[in-house]
Structure formats: C-alpha cells, structure tokens
Amino acid sequence: MSSENPPVTGDSGPELAALVAGGTVDVLDFPKPGIVFKDLMPFFGDGPAFRRVVDGVVAHYGPDSFDVVAGVEARGFVLAAAIAYATGLGVVPVRKAGKLPRPAFSASYALEYGEATLEVHEGAFTPGQRVLVVDDVLATGGTAAATIDLVEQAGGVVAGFTVLMELGFLDGRERLGGHKVHALLTV
Numbered sequence: 001m002s003s004e005n006p007p008v009t010g011d012s013g014p015e016l017a018a019l020v021a022g023g024t025v026d027v028l029d030f031p032k033p034g035i036v037f038k039d040l041m042p043f044f045g046d047g048p049a050f051r052r053v054v055d056g057v058v059a060h061y062g063p064d065s066f067d068v069v070a071g072v073e074a075r076g077f078v079l080a081a082a083i084a085y086a087t088g089l090g091v092v093p094v095r096k097a098g099k100l101p102r103p104a105f106s107a108s109y110a111l112e113y114g115e116a117t118l119e120v121h122e123g124a125f126t127p128g129q130r131v132l133v134v135d136d137v138l139a140t141g142g143t144a145a146a147t148i149d150l151v152e153q154a155g156g157v158v159a160g161f162t163v164l165m166e167l168g169f170l171d172g173r174e175r176l177g178g179h180k181v182h183a184l185l186t187v
Contacts, residue, residue: 008021008185009185009186010183010184010185010186011060011181011182011183011184011186012056012057012060012182012184016052016053016056016184016185017184017185017186019043019049019052019053019184020040020043020049020053020164020165020184020185021185021187022043022049023040023042023043023044023045023046023049024038024039024040024042024043024165024185025038025039025041025042026038026039027039038137038165038167038187040075040136040137040164040165043164044075044078050082053164053184054079054082054083054086055086056184057079057083057134057162057182057184058083058086058087060162060182061132061159061160061182065130065132065159065160066087066089066130066131066132066159066160067089067129067130067131067159068084068089068090068091068092068125068129068130068131068132068156069081069083069084069087069089069090069091069092069131069132069133069134070091070092070093070094070120070124070131070132070133070134070147070151070156071091071092071093071094071134071135072094072118072133072134072135072136072143072144072147073093073094073095073096073099073118075135075136075137076094076134076135076136077091077093078136079134079135079136079162079164080092080093080134083132083134092120092121092124092125092131093120094118094119094120094133094147094150095118095119095120096116096117096118096119097116097117097118097119098119099119100119100120100121102121102122103121103122104119104120104121104122105119105120105121105122105150105153105154106118106119106150107119107146107147107149107150107153108146109142109143109145109146110142111142116142116143116146117146118143118146118147118150119150120150120151120153120154121154122154123154124154124156125151125154125155125156126155127155128155128156128157129155129156129157130156130157130159131151131156131157131158131159132159132160132161132162133147133148133151133158133160133161133162134161134162134163135147135161135162135163136163136164136165137163137164137165137166137167138163138165138166138167138172138173138181138183139167139170139172140170140171140172140175141170141171141172141173141174141175141176142175144161144163144172144175144176144181145175145176145177148161148176148177148179158179160180160182161176161179161180161181161182162181162182162183162184163181163182163183163184164183164184164185165183165184165185165186165187166181166183166185166186166187167187168186168187169187
C-alpha cells in the first residue's frame with residue numbers, strides 16, 4: 001500500500017484542483033466537535049492562485065454564456081466579484097435573511113440543527129437573464145438548491161453553478177434538480 005497522497009480531482013482538471021487544495025486548511029472540531037471545516041481563506045489570500053482559478057472558471061464557461069454573476073453569502077461574494085470583474089459583468093449578492101433593505105424573494109432550507117433562509121432582491125435579474133451562481137463549498141446542497149430557487153423566483157435562468165470545493169461524499173449534486181455543477185476541487 002502506498003503512502004502517497006491520492007491525486008486531487010476537479011471538473012477543470014488537476015492543476016486548478018491542486019491550487020484550491022493547496023490553499024485549504026483543515027480546522028478540526030469547527031464549528032462543533034466532529035466537524036472538519038475546510039478553511040479556504042489561505043487560498044483567497046494567494047493572489048496568483050486566486051487569479052488562475054478565476055481565469056479557469058471564466059474559461060470553463062466561455063464568452064457570452066452568462067449575463068450576471070450571483071454570489072452566495074459570504075465567501076461566495078469574493079469569488080463572484082472576481083468573476084464579474086474579469087468578465088465585465090455585474091454581481092448580485094444572495095444574502096442571509098434580513099440583510100437586504102428592499103423587497104426580496106426568500107427561500108428556506110433545512111440544516112442539521114434547524115432552518116436557514118436566503119434572500120435576493122426583487123428585480124435583481126431581468127426576465128430570462130442568464131445567471132452564473134458561485135459559492136465556496138457544495139456540501140449537502142441545501143444552500144445551493146435554495147439559491148437556484150431564488151434565481152428562478154426572481155426571473156433569472158441558471159446558466160451554471162460553480163464552487164471551489166465539493167464535498168462529494170455528502171451528495172449535494174443530487175439536490176440540484178439536474179443543474180450542472182462545476183467544482184474546481186472534489187474531496
């Protein structure tokens with residue numbers, strides 16, 4: 001049996017997967033005992049790696065495949081803003097309940113310890129506008145499914161769903177109603 005680390009995998013190949021993996025720190029017992037939190041903040045702080053991954057996301061979708069980028073609170077904001085800037089498009093925040101000042105659509109989803117709600121402003125998208133949704137991690141799929149629901153409630157069409165990291169063993173893709181997921185790193 002080999003003691004080598006298994007190769008890193010992701011939907012954009014091993015190079016980008018390795019960049020994300022190399023900037024991820026496991027934090028034991030956070031936010032509660034038994035959880036291994038995947039801290040992506042070191043990745044966000046590595047300018048060349050961050051730029052390469054943003055460029056990789058833009059290349060994956062190609063020109064003219066989406067009209068606006070939606071970022072999920074909170075770390076999804078970082079990636080969404082960078083992708084929007086790189087493509088010259090706008091960015092729309094998907095916020096936790098009660099954070100938006102104007103009328104908003106809302107979608108709730110189950111957590112292991114209760115329920116959470118996300119919101120997006122009414123009028124955030126024009127009818128039929130193609131929306132690239134981005135977040136940092138896809139775990140059980142609750143946040144992702146709620147975000148997709150919000151985009152559709154607000155009149156947008158999900159053009160893609162990208163995450164830096166997918167926790168594949170939690171089967172989050174299965175909750176997304178056939179929407180394709182683009183995960184830079186799958187663990």
